[in-house]
Amino acid sequence: MxxxxxxxxxxxxAAGARGTPSTPILRDISFGMRPGETVGLLGASxxxxxxxxLAVLGLLPPALRAHGAIHFDGHEMLSASRGARxxxxxxxxxxxxxxxLSALNPRMRIGAQVAEVALAHGEHxxxxxxxxxxxxxxxxxxxxxxxxxxxxxxELSGGERQRVLLAMAMLLAPAxxxxxxxxxxxxxxxxxxxxxxxxxxxxxxxxALLLVSHDLSVIATTCERTLVLHDGRLVEDVPTxxxxxxxxHPQARALVAAVRxxxxxxxxxx
Amino acid sequence: xxxxxxxxxxxVEYTARDANAPRAVRAVDGVSLDVQRGETLALVGESxxxxxxxxRAILRLVPAAAGSVQFDGTDVLALSxxxxxxxxxxxxxxxxxxKASLDPRMCVGDIVREGIDxxxxxxxxxxxxxxxxxxxxxxxxxxxxxxxxxEFSGGERQRIAIARALxxxxxxxxxxxxxxxxxxxxxxxxxxxxATLQATRGLTYLFIAHDFAVVERIATRVAVMQRGxxxxxxxxxxxxxxxASPAAQALLAAIPRIPW
Ligand SMILES: Nc1ncnc2c1ncn2[C@@H]1O[C@H](COP(=O)(O)OP(=O)(O)OP(=O)(O)O)[C@@H](O)[C@H]1O
Ligand SMILES: Nc1ncnc2c1ncn2[C@@H]1O[C@H](COP(=O)(O)OP(=O)(O)OP(=O)(O)O)[C@@H](O)[C@H]1O
Ligand SMILES: [Mg+2]
Ligand SMILES: [Mg+2]
Numbered sequence: 039m040x041x042x043x044x045x046x047x048x049x050x051x052a053a054g055a056r057g058t059p060s061t062p063i064l065r066d067i068s069f070g071m072r073p074g075e076t077v078g079l080l081g082a083s084x085x086x087x088x089x090x091x092l093a094v095l096g097l098l099p100p101a102l103r104a105h106g107a108i109h110f111d112g113h114e115m116l117s118a119s120r121g122a123r124x125x126x127x128x129x130x131x132x133x134x135x136x137x138x139l140s141a142l143n144p145r146m147r148i149g150a151q152v153a154e155v156a157l158a159h160g161e162h163x164x165x166x167x168x169x170x171x172x173x174x175x176x177x178x179x180x181x182x183x184x185x186x187x188x189x190x191x192x193e194l195s196g197g198e199r200q201r202v203l204l205a206m207a208m209l210l211a212p213a214x215x216x217x218x219x220x221x222x223x224x225x226x227x228x229x230x231x232x233x234x235x236x237x238x239x240x241x242x243x244x245x246a247l248l249l250v251s252h253d254l255s256v257i258a259t260t261c262e263r264t265l266v267l268h269d270g271r272l273v274e275d276v277p278t279x280x281x282x283x284x285x286x287h288p289q290a291r292a293l294v295a296a297v298r299x300x301x302x303x304x305x306x307x308x
Numbered sequence: 309x310x311x312x313x314x315x316x317x318x319x320v321e322y323t324a325r326d327a328n329a330p331r332a333v334r335a336v337d338g339v340s341l342d343v344q345r346g347e348t349l350a351l352v353g354e355s356x357x358x359x360x361x362x363x364r365a366i367l368r369l370v371p372a373a374a375g376s377v378q379f380d381g382t383d384v385l386a387l388s389x390x391x392x393x394x395x396x397x398x399x400x401x402x403x404x405x406x407k408a409s410l411d412p413r414m415c416v417g418d419i420v421r422e423g424i425d426x427x428x429x430x431x432x433x434x435x436x437x438x439x440x441x442x443x444x445x446x447x448x449x450x451x452x453x454x455x456x457x458x459e460f461s462g463g464e465r466q467r468i469a470i471a472r473a474l475x476x477x478x479x480x481x482x483x484x485x486x487x488x489x490x491x492x493x494x495x496x497x498x499x500x501x502x503a504t505l506q507a508t509r510g511l512t513y514l515f516i517a518h519d520f521a522v523v524e525r526i527a528t529r530v531a532v533m534q535r536g537x538x539x540x541x542x543x544x545x546x547x548x549x550x551x552a553s554p555a556a557q558a559l560l561a562a563i564p565r566i567p568w
Contacts, residue, residue, distance in 0.1 A: 052459070055454075081491070082491045082493055082494060083447075083461055083462075083463030083464060083467075083489065083490050083491050083494045084460075084461045084463065084464055087461075088461060088462060099458070101459070136462040136489065137405055137406065137407040137408070137462055137465075138405065139405035139407070139408040140405070140407040140408050181356075182324075185324050185325055188325035189325060193322070195355055195356045195360060196355075196360065196404040196405060196484075196485060197355025197356065197518075198355060198356055199405075201355075218462075219462065219489060222485075222488045222489055223355070223404060223485050223488050223518065224355055224518060225352070225353065225354045225355050225518040225559060225562075226518065226520070226559055226562035226563050226564065227354055227558060227559060227562045228354060228355045229518075229562075229564070230562050230564065252463075252489070252490065252491040252492070253519075254566060255564040255565065255566050256564065258564075258566045258567060258568070259564055259567070279568055282566060282568050283568055292493060293491060293492060293493065296492035296493060296496065297492055297521075297566070
């Protein structure tokens with residue numbers, strides 16, 4: 039099968055302020071993803087996971103410059119025009135952002151924001167769009183979707199906002215979903231529900247999933263293959279089981295060992 | 309041990325936007341709890357159960373619909389303007405969504421030292437040193453003081469928020485999912501820092517978290533919330549070995565395991 043995503047020699051640098059040298063954020067990254075494939079992206083805080091995701095979407099801030107090649111779905115993302123990238127972003131690739139509150143419009147009701155996604159993607163009837171939005175919010179585990187749809191983003195709990203973003207991304211039925219820490223503020227029960235929803239979408243629509251998470255158990259239950267970033271470099275690209283059973287790179291070993299062993303108990307205040 | 313914080317029958321109400329008439333819903337419904345000096349009380353519970361609302365009501369960041377909050381012998385809900393300012397230094401919070409809680413126009417050094425200046429805790433140079441030291445303690449570097457919040461990663465922003473809260477030398481901290489974006493290694497560093505501060509300066513924490521590995525590691529006791537109420541509160545070891553409430557049992561049963 040031809041790859042859905044092929045990244046070749048991708049480097050990202052942060053422009054240095056006032057004459058200072060630029061800082062490398064990602065260095066010479068290459069990997070591919072097949073349609074429908076589930077890939078985990080693991081790495082320490084600051085290793086470059088979000089930057090990699092943003093580069094694929096063509097959403098890097100102006101201060102970050104990308105070199106190399108990102109082929110997605112027959113397009114070269116780095117050289118594509120803004121308009122072409124925006125079209126792809128809507129139709130073929132979607133992202134769930136790491137910090138939900140800042141990813142939502144603070145002045146627009148939740149229901150309207152989700153319905154807007156449905157309207158932008160083929161639905162022309164506003165009432166049907168509103169219904170579709172409610173259904174998807176409920177599937178994402180919002181128990182009181184009708185009430186919650188009438189609220190503003192700050193009037194939801196952290197985990198509820200995270201599920202709103204997920205619902206918006208699912209409505210797009212993308213060929214590739216990039217989810218950046220999508221369960222980081224969900225309790226274990228809701229987390230299990232959300233991961234099941236992701237797997238169902240993946241199976242039903244053949245959606246490929248790039249799941250950024252620092253939680254090894256989330257990646258282990260969801261992804262066939264896992265990439266490990268360390269200091270902007272791709273240091274592992276292996277089946278998830280192999281990463282957990284026999285991690286090779288020292289950073290991967292450290293991340294895996296800390297979870298397997300369980301942390302040593304702390305001394306409580308004396 | 310004496311209680312630093314005594315919460316009695318505390319309720320928080322929001323207005324639900326039903327199709328019909330607006331109606332008050334209780335996000336926190338008659339909660340009572342004590343937090344002892346120098347302990348870490350973890351607050352767990354399903355998403356939407358009211359953890360953030362409870363933490364905010366204790367700090368008077370949202371109004372309480374009913375109940376009382378005693379902090380170190382004073383009635384928090386009755387504090388005057390000046391007394392509230394002093395209380396806000398002693399009782400700090402790390403919010404759940406770090407990006408939204410950091411002023412995008414301020415560099416990180418100014419964000420961390422703002423509280424030090426407001427409360428006149430240190431002269432200029434000592435303040436700068438303190439900021440540099442705090443940034444290093446949370447795994448960032450002193451040079452990061454000149455950068456702006458949007459130039460950091462999610463987990464780095466979370467650590468900036470922790471450094472800011474610690475800058476004013478609080479005695480009590482509400483940590484709302486404060487380490488949720490940190491990988492296991494950085495997280496261990498931050499938890500160690502919190503434990504050291506607790507051991508040396510007697511800090512008290514209300515630690516809202518969904519990650520049981522973190523809770524098991526840092527908490528003295530665990531309170532379980534469900535639909536606005538505390539349904540169980542027990543020492544950490546006994547909650548893990550013999551959870552009494554269905555809510556706690558359900559949460560423990562859902563902890564994902566690595567299949568290999
Ligand atoms: N606009 C920017 N200017 C300069 N440096 C940046 C910028 N954005 C990110 N960085 C730096 O690039 C590195 C990678 O950031 P990124 O957000 O990709 O990390 P991450 O792996 O997602 O981390 P986390 O798990 O904490 O979210 C970080 O060290 C960060 O400080
Ligand atoms: N301003 C508001 N108006 C109406 N309802 C609100 C408001 N803020 C919160 N709620 C509701 O109150 C309930 C409790 O929210 P809270 O943020 O305290 O939950 P939480 O336990 O912190 O959840 P999470 O783990 O997802 O962060 C939720 O159902 C939420 O939708
Ligand atoms: Mg990130
Ligand atoms: Mg919360």
